[in-house]
Amino acid sequence: MDTIFAVSSGAPPAAIAVLRLSGPRAFDAAALLAGTLPAPRRAGLRPLHDPANGELLDRALILAFPGPRSASGEDLVELHLHGGRAVVRAVEAALAAIHGLRAAEPGEFTRRALLNGRLDLSEAEGLGDLLMAETESQRRMATRAAEGGVRRQVEQWAERLLQLAAQVEAQLDHSDEDDVAGSADSLDAIRAEAAALAQDIAEVTARPPTERLRDGLRVVLAGPPNAGKSTLLNAMIERDAAIVSPIAGTTRDRIEAPVVRNGTAWLLIDTAGLTDSSTDPIEAIGVGRARAALDEADIVLWLGDESPPPHPTFLWLNPRCDVPGREALPARDIALSAVTGEGVDALWLRLDALAGDLLPPPDLIAFNARQRDLAGAAARSLSIAAAQHDLLLVAEELRGARRAFDSITGRTDVEAMLDSLFSRFCIGK
Ligand SMILES: Nc1nc2c(c(=O)[nH]1)N(C=O)[C@@H](CNc1ccc(C(=O)N[C@@H](CCC(=O)O)C(=O)O)cc1)CN2
Ligand SMILES: Nc1nc2c(ncn2[C@@H]2O[C@H](COP(=O)(O)OP(=O)(O)OP(=O)(O)O)[C@@H](O)[C@H]2O)c(=O)[nH]1
Numbered sequence: 001m002d003t004i005f006a007v008s009s010g011a012p013p014a015a016i017a018v019l020r021l022s023g024p025r026a027f028d029a030a031a032l033l034a035g036t037l038p039a040p041r042r043a044g045l046r047p048l049h050d051p052a053n054g055e056l057l058d059r060a061l062i063l064a065f066p067g068p069r070s071a072s073g074e075d076l077v078e079l080h081l082h083g084g085r086a087v088v089r090a091v092e093a094a095l096a097a098i099h100g101l102r103a104a105e106p107g108e109f110t111r112r113a114l115l116n117g118r119l120d121l122s123e124a125e126g127l128g129d130l131l132m133a134e135t136e137s138q139r140r141m142a143t144r145a146a147e148g149g150v151r152r153q154v155e156q157w158a159e160r161l162l163q164l165a166a167q168v169e170a171q172l173d174h175s176d177e178d179d180v181a182g183s184a185d186s187l188d189a190i191r192a193e194a195a196a197l198a199q200d201i202a203e204v205t206a207r208p209p210t211e212r213l214r215d216g217l218r219v220v221l222a223g224p225p226n227a228g229k230s231t232l233l234n235a236m237i238e239r240d241a242a243i244v245s246p247i248a249g250t251t252r253d254r255i256e257a258p259v260v261r262n263g264t265a266w267l268l269i270d271t272a273g274l275t276d277s278s279t280d281p282i283e284a285i286g287v288g289r290a291r292a293a294l295d296e297a298d299i300v301l302w303l304g305d306e307s308p309p310p311h312p313t314f315l316w317l318n319p320r321c322d323v324p325g326r327e328a329l330p331a332r333d334i335a336l337s338a339v340t341g342e343g344v345d346a347l348w349l350r351l352d353a354l355a356g357d358l359l360p361p362p363d364l365i366a367f368n369a370r371q372r373d374l375a376g377a378a379a380r381s382l383s384i385a386a387a388q389h390d391l392l393l394v395a396e397e398l399r400g401a402r403r404a405f406d407s408i409t410g411r412t413d414v415e416a417m418l419d420s421l422f423s424r425f426c427i428g429k
């Protein structure tokens with residue numbers, strides 16, 4: 001196993017840079033620079049010298065954590081350096097020259113923590129979200145997962161599943177070869193518990209996935225050309241993100257504007273005006289992108305006079321309500337005017353209200369899409385089990401549910417998942 005190192009404290013220059021080393025050679029490599037290491041888990045100030053030529057590189061605070069009681073589960077050393085670029089670069093160069101040491105990949109410290117059983121996959125996912133959290137609700141949700149909220153929920157289900165499987169095994173042991181149906185009463189009890197567990201899982205997976213909270217609710221502004229979509233986008237985010245002009249077909253590409261309001265992250269998406277009759281090939285591509293954006297929308301803001309395209313959550317807006325004749329159109333949710341500024345605050349209030357139903361509930365455990373898919377698969381296996389009369393088939397479905405739970409917490413076949421998860425991490429985490 002290589003010994004890895006990386007700055008864990010963010011990009012220099014900074015007041016202090018924390019450089020971490022983890023792996024079998026962490027202690028002797030650090031001692032090569034520092035002479036001696038402080039007692040485990042105690043800070044000590046040491047001059048760091050380049051082992052190649054004895055030159056003083058920095059005077060640093062050092063912490064040594066013997067494995068497995070460390071963040072990675074391996075021997076781990078922290079060098080708290082002065083955070084200038086050249087200081088960090090010089091220490092990194094001195095470390096890289098030591099045999100058996102190399103720079104860490106993104107997320108590699110956490111990956112090792114996972115391999116060493118310091119945390120499970122759902123906790124690592126929570127940690128990844130925590131590093132990216134920008135709003136309070138994102139931070140709370142991520143902390144809950146990082147602290148084992150998802151893991152405990154899945155463990156509790158897995159425990160019920162285990163008891164169920166034990167009952168099935170007991171029945172199978174008692175029944176003779178020709179009669180695997182078992183006693184009717186206990187089969188009914190097993191089927192009822194399988195159905196109840198499926199129901200409990202379904203309740204949790206019905207909650208919106210945490211990605212909505214993490215990536216922002218996708219609000220797509222759509223309608224015919226020249227309706228005032230880009231004008232509205234600019235008014236909503238109070239800056240000129242999109243070009244506005246009286247010429248129909250001004251917006252071609254989709255324009256994405258992330259914005260945080262009242263602690264909720266939103267992703268506003270302005271689109272090309274929808275027309276069927278475009279002869280301009282570039283405009284036609286834009287219309288295709290607008291339709292794709294509509295397919296992915298959490299909320300559609302529709303600025304057309306024709307009725308909106310089908311979508312579970314839309315607001316039908318009446319733009320240009322300052323123009324005579326457009327003051328009060330029927331069946332519209334909100335009237336807007338870029339001239340008077342009317343309607344933008346009301347629109348945000350409506351969006352805030354919709355957000356409540358589209359985001360995971362703040363005080364409950366919620367799953368990300370990956371975890372939700374797997375929990376959904378477990379619930380399906382249990383529902384199938386609940387409909388079986390043959391105990392062997394029940395047992396097979398229970399094993400399927402078990403595999404799904406194991407994948408949520410990372411006990412089985414997760415290499416590919418790990419690569420994609422940790423590529424999102426910062427180097428040094
Ligand atoms: N300087 C520094 N600050 C940091 C981290 C770090 O690695 N270094 N962390 C990086 O994520 C977070 C804290 N995470 C950590 C998790 C476990 C252990 C650890 O040594 N655990 C041992 C001993 C616990 C104890 O002191 O009782 C253990 O669990 O056995 C250290 C940091 C946030 N702040
Ligand atoms: N009077 C009035 N004019 C508006 C209002 N909103 C937009 N306009 C004008 O309508 C024209 C078109 O506005 P845009 O925001 O570019 O419309 P769009 O829907 O983005 O148009 P495309 O990108 O071409 O599809 C511009 O000249 C705006 O100044 C409004 O509320 N009142």
Ligand SMILES: [Mg+2]
Binds near residue numbers: 229230242243
């Ligand atoms: Mg536009």
